[in-house]
Amino acid sequence: MSEPIDPSAAGRPIDPSAAAPPLDPSAAAPPLDPRTPDQPLDPRPVGAPPQELVRSPMSDGEWHRLHPLTPLLRGGLFLVVVIGFVVANLRDRLTYLFLPWLAPDLPVKEIEEWEGAGDPIDFIVANNLYLVAGAIVLAVLVALLAVFYLSWRFHSLRITEDDVEVRSGVLFRTQRRAPLDRVQGVNLTRPMVARLLGMAKLEVVGAGTDANVKLEYLSTANAEAVRADILRLASGRRLAAAQAGAPGGARSRIGALSQAVSRGITGMIEGDEAPVEVPSSVVNIPLLRLAVSHVISPATVGLMFAIGAIVYGSIQATPWLLFGMVPAVIGFVAYWVRSIVRSLRYSIAPTPDGVRITFGLLTTITEIVPPGRVHAVEISQSILWRPFGWWTIRINRLTGRSLSDGNNDQFTTVLPVGTLADVERVLHLVLSGVPEAEWPLIVREGVTGPVPGDSFTDTPRRAWFLRPLSWRRNGFRLTPDVLLLRRGLIWRRLVVLPLARLQSIALHQGPIDRLARVASARAHTVAGPVSSGLAAIDRDAALQLFAEVSTGAVRAASVDRSHRWAEVNA
Incomplete structure (x- = not known):
């Protein structure tokens, strides 16, 4: 850190004896690297993370290969499926040709059809080319194995x-890089087959479309350690103090290498995924609640009405409508079952590096959303869920995926269905920067309101015809940290927008709005399922909101350090 400059010292001669403290010849100088004489010897590779911040042997700044069984999961399973399909369809014929004593009762007519088909198998049998055919199949398998090996070797x-x-x-080399200071999260996925082999894949979420970096596959224990290292390095802990007695130099590298080899061999032998310490979830969703919430969802009820109407119409006049509806029904049922299965084993818990969300029964997905990565939060409730007091929570965040990716929704729903107490617990996790005094107002007025003495600015009575059902609930509230938008009666919604991550705000006014002296406001955040617009608010209140949000967003962004959460907690 430089010393402040004294303006009065300008122009005075410099005293050479005071320019630097006298050297102590007895002081030990750091060892120098003969290749770079001006630099002290550093046992770490260039750009390697500080060893006191990382736990995995793969986090040493060197290039490492992925798990040796990666080609099996990335391409080998497809080959196994193809071989199984061929064998299943030619089972009887292959048995008759190569193991005739196991198939003595095959019909003569079926054998004559095989012999008269003129396919390659008949040609091989007729010309006694068993060895040639076997050699070709073996060559193809060797070539495929070589391709799988090279893909792993160069990955x-x-x-x-x-x-x-x-x-x-x-042949075509690709290199992708994810800057740690732009990491939006790290997702860990364990497909069913990978779980049996003790493997998992990591996805480092970047800050742009198709910006994710995928690490497929690692052992489960190593994947957890690598994810923790990435989040720890992204948190701002670059200059953490070294632990006392930590080994260094070549000795630590040899130890890291032996640990990596030991973990790889153990993962291949044991197969099952290693036990991982999982924090306790703050929300537990019963299976019955999950199933009932899907049954009485508006989508399901709407589909039932559509099916009833089509069946009635088919009976009356046009039966072909019923057949045309079958693919849509099958697709919806598959989506419905997949949504339930995906929500099983749901858990959400705080960790030092963010909110940990886990879901999925067959394929388990664990994601950690670091602080400062949530751009908008929506708490919503349909009228069908109102008797049960159930709510759902979705967020806008950078997922690093294409907008056309159908899996985007699973990374934006942080509470599939929960009670009001569950909502409050989850909001405390995803909006940790909100002062404690604000929570009673957010839950009592924003989620369940309006209430007597409400602090929200609602739609004026003169504009009730623009929102005839919800004008008493349609309003906003601005605090120094968040902007709250409340709307809807049949479908209640509360949108919470952290000012530190707000991109901009815009006002819109059409001809009918001008007659009623109201305007519409829309806050701009990253793309996602949360809609941050509010219509039919008083014109003067909208202008005041525009000015206050513009000032508040700049102020909040200038003091926000949640994206470097380790510096805040230090």
Whole structure:
């Protein structure tokens, strides 16, 4: 840290004896690297993370290959399925040709059809080319294994103090890099087959479309350690103090290498996923509640009405409508079952590096949303859920995926269905920067309101015809930290927008709005399922909101350090 400059010292001669303290010849100088004489010797590779911040042997700044069984999960399973399909369809014929004593009762007519088909199998049998055919099949298998090996051999990753890099490809090389200071989260996915083999895949969520960096596959224990290292490095803990007695240099590298080999061999032998410490969830969703919430959802009820109308119309005049509806019904039932299965084993819990959300029965997905990565929160309730007091919570966040990706929704729903107490617990996690004094107003007025003495600015009575059912509930409230937008009667919604991550705000006014002296406001955030617009608010109140949000967003962004959460907690 530099010393302040004294203006009065300008122009005075410099005293050489005071320019630097006298050198102590007995002081030990740090060892120098002969290749760079001006630099002290550093046992770490260039760009390697501080060893006191990382736990995985793969987080040493060097290039590492992924799990040896990665080709099996990325391409080998497809090959196994193809071989199984061929064998299943030619089972009887292959048995008759190569193991005739196991198939003595095959009909003569079926055998004659095989022999008269003129396919390659008949040609091989007629010309006695068994060895040639076997050699060709063996060559194809060897070629496929060679391709799988090369794809694994040329697929490597590196974790430095600034980036996560992945390079892949044999003929066409690809290298992707995710800056750690732009990491929006790290998702850990364990498909069913990968779980049986003790493997998982990591997805480092970037800050743009198709910006994610995928690490497929790692052992489960190593994947957890790598994820913790990435989040720890992204949190701002670059200059943490070294632990007392931590080994260094070549000795630590040899130890890290032996640990990596030991973990790889253990993961291949044991197979089952290693036990991972999971924090206790603050919300538990009973299976019955989950199933009933899907049954009485508006989508399900609407589909039942549509099916009833089509069946009635088919009976009366046009039967072909019923057949045309079958694919849509099958697709919806598949989506409905997938939604329930995906929500099983749901848990949400706080961790030092953010909110940990886990869901999925067959394929388990665990994501950690670091602080400062939530741009908008929506608490909503349909009229069908109102007798049960159930709510759902969705967020806008950067997922790093394409907008056309059908899996985006599973990364934006942080509470599939929960009670009001569940809502409050989840809001405390995803909006940790909100002062404690604001929570009673957010829950009592924003979620369940309006109430007597409400502090929201609602639609004026003169504009009731623009929102005839919800004008008493349609309003906003601005605090120094968040903007609250409340709307809807049949479908209640409360949108919470942290000012520190608000991009901009706009006002709109059409001809009918001008006659009623009202306007519509829309706050701009990252793309997502949360709609941040509010219509039919008083014109003067909208202008005041525009000015206050503009000032408040700049102020909140200038003091916000939640994206470097370790610096805040230090």
